[in-house]
Amino acid sequence: MISELLINAFLVTIMLSIAIALIKTRTVIFTVILTSAYSLVAALMFITLDAVDVAFTEASVGAGISTILFLAAMAYLPKKEEESISSEFIPAFSCIILGGILIWCSFDLPEIGQLTAPIHQHIAPEYIRGSKEDIGIPNIVTSVLASYRGYDTFGETIVVFTAGVAVLALLEKKNSAKKNKSQPKQKIRKNA
Amino acid sequence: MISSTIGIWNYWIVFCLMMIGLFLVIGRKNFLKKIVGLTIFQTSVFLLYITFGKIKGGTPPILNESINTIYSNPLPHVLILTAIVVGVATTALGLSLVLRINSEYGSIEEDDVSAQDLVDYHDDIETGKTLDLKFKK
Numbered sequence: 001m002i003s004e005l006l007i008n009a010f011l012v013t014i015m016l017s018i019a020i021a022l023i024k025t026r027t028v029i030f031t032v033i034l035t036s037a038y039s040l041v042a043a044l045m046f047i048t049l050d051a052v053d054v055a056f057t058e059a060s061v062g063a064g065i066s067t068i069l070f071l072a073a074m075a076y077l078p079k080k081e082e083e084s085i086s087s088e089f090i091p092a093f094s095c096i097i098l099g100g101i102l103i104w105c106s107f108d109l110p111e112i113g114q115l116t117a118p119i120h121q122h123i124a125p126e127y128i129r130g131s132k133e134d135i136g137i138p139n140i141v142t143s144v145l146a147s148y149r150g151y152d153t154f155g156e157t158i159v160v161f162t163a164g165v166a167v168l169a170l171l172e173k174k175n176s177a178k179k180n181k182s183q184p185k186q187k188i189r190k191n192a
Numbered sequence: 193m194i195s196s197t198i199g200i201w202n203y204w205i206v207f208c209l210m211m212i213g214l215f216l217v218i219g220r221k222n223f224l225k226k227i228v229g230l231t232i233f234q235t236s237v238f239l240l241y242i243t244f245g246k247i248k249g250g251t252p253p254i255l256n257e258s259i260n261t262i263y264s265n266p267l268p269h270v271l272i273l274t275a276i277v278v279g280v281a282t283t284a285l286g287l288s289l290v291l292r293i294n295s296e297y298g299s300i301e302e303d304d305v306s307a308q309d310l311v312d313y314h315d316d317i318e319t320g321k322t323l324d325l326k327f328k329k
Contacts, residue, residue: 005198012205012239019212019232028224035228042235050252050264051242057276058238066231066283070224073287077224077294082301084221091219099211103204111199113248115262120247124265132255140253140266141273149270156274163281167288 004048005112011045026081032070039063053141202243209236221302223293227286234279241268 018038025031039062046055110117127144135143145153213236216229245268253266290300297305 002198009198009201009205012202015239016205016208016212019209022228022232023212023216031225031228035231038232039235042239045239046242049242049246050250051245051269051272052252052254054238054242054269054272054276057273058235061276061280062231062235066280069280069284069287070228073224073291076291077300081220081222081225082303084301085303086221088219091215095211095215095219098214099207102207102210106200106203106207109200109203112202112243113199113246113250115247117244119244119268120265124267127266128253128263138255140255140263141269144266144270145273152270152274156277159278160281163285166285170285170288170292 008045008048008112011041011048015041015045026083028074028077028079028081031081032067032074035070036063036067039066053139203240206236206240206243209239223290223300223302224287227283227290230286231279231283234275238272238275241272244268 015038018034018041022031022034022038025034039058043055043059043063046052046058127148128140130148131137131140131143135147137143210233213229213231213233216232217226220226220229245265247262247264250262250264253263253269255263293305294300297308299305299308
């Protein structure tokens with residue numbers, strides 16, 4: 001049991017070092033690759049934390065599709081990030097303060113893996129018991145996702161649809177905006 | 193002592209990761225880096241949730257024949273599955289916004305964009321004044 005937690009602590013420390021590298025790098029391609037690596041290590045962590053379904057999804061969607069999206073967007077964008085003029089002291093300071101408060105609060109959190117933690121007492125035992133009798137699917141995550149909390153998945157579908165429509169609208173407007181821009185200029189010239 | 197430190201270690205690092213994500217969002221002026229920061233923040237929140245769902249000596253929540261199996265909590269897994277997909281939708285929307293900003297302003301640095309906005313604003317004020325003067329004459 002302790003070895004599992006040790007593997008966990010090791011992986012999460014790798015994630016921390018990737019995140020620190022992300023702060024330091026100024027090249028866009030390195031940023032994208034580091035983000036992808038971060039998602040993959042997160043997927044490994046999900047496996048050691050018994051969340052196999054989440055690990056699949058994170059590896060395929062988080063490390064796969066979002067990297068493809070970033071690479072596709074990167075083709076149209078500047079390749080280097082500029083040094084900012086304004087000081088980064090105030091954001092860094094406020095983040096450190098907030099992180100300190102969160103770490104101070106973490107002493108009240110239950111230790112990892114305690115069976116007596118409040119989260120395990122509520123409705124999860126009901127789902128585990130009911131999954132076989134009510135729905136008959138061995139994978140509890142599937143039965144909760146599709147049946148007990150199906151409305152969540154429905155809401156997710158609506159969000160994804162809305163985001164797709166918004167992306168189409170934004171990228172569509174790029175062409176029509178150019179037309180609109182060129183027309184007023186001609187009018188002004190005619191008036192002049 | 194060691195086991196209790198390891199028991200809380202995950203939370204500490206996850207909070208550090210969250211703060212790094214937040215810093216990338218509010219501290220960096222490059223819009224692409226801000227979206228990367230959002231992704232980092234999201235993934236660290238996922239880790240926090242999954243960490244809550246872990247039970248010592250538990251197995252993944254897939255039913256098997258033996259009676260005395262302890263299953264890890266499936267509820268956070270379901271919530272995070274939904275959140276991952278929604279997160280990708282958010283990333284796609286943010287990236288298309290960045291592309292649009294780049295095609296309008298020719299830059300994705302916040303300083304450049306706000307400087308150009310300021311110039312446009314003053315231009316508008318000046319042209320408005322000249323129009324008013326013409327109208328009065």
